[in-house]
Amino acid sequence: MRKLPGDKYGNIGWSVMARKPHRCEVRNDGCQGILAETPYYRAIAWPRTDVNNGRVPWVMKICRDCLTDERRLQFDQSRDPELFGIDVEIRRQDHA
Numbered sequence: 001m002r003k004l005p006g007d008k009y010g011n012i013g014w015s016v017m018a019r020k021p022h023r024c025e026v027r028n029d030g031c032q033g034i035l036a037e038t039p040y041y042r043a044i045a046w047p048r049t050d051v052n053n054g055r056v057p058w059v060m061k062i063c064r065d066c067l068t069d070e071r072r073l074q075f076d077q078s079r080d081p082e083l084f085g086i087d088v089e090i091r092r093q094d095h096a
């Protein structure tokens with residue numbers, strides 16, 4: 001599980017490996033949901049933002065295809081630390 005930087009609303013999220021299939025909560029056209037053994041985005045949407053107009057934080061599971069371009073880039077970077085030169089210590093832990 002890797003934390004991604006917050007967006008302009010301060011919403012945060014993590015890239016998480018799915019052990020079993022999950023329903024994607026965005027479901028854009030062409031969305032196939034979250035497949036087992038694939039990474040997905042687990043987001044926290046804080047209340048009173050464009051995303052969440054309720055009173056409590058929402059936890060949303062979102063497939064890679066349904067992320068915004070900006071978020072998908074961060075998501076991919078978090079999954080591929082060697083290519084982008086970040087999170088090297090996290091990568092070492094993965095291989096420990």
Ligand SMILES: [Zn+2]
Nearest residue numbers: 024031063066
């Ligand atoms: Zn989706």
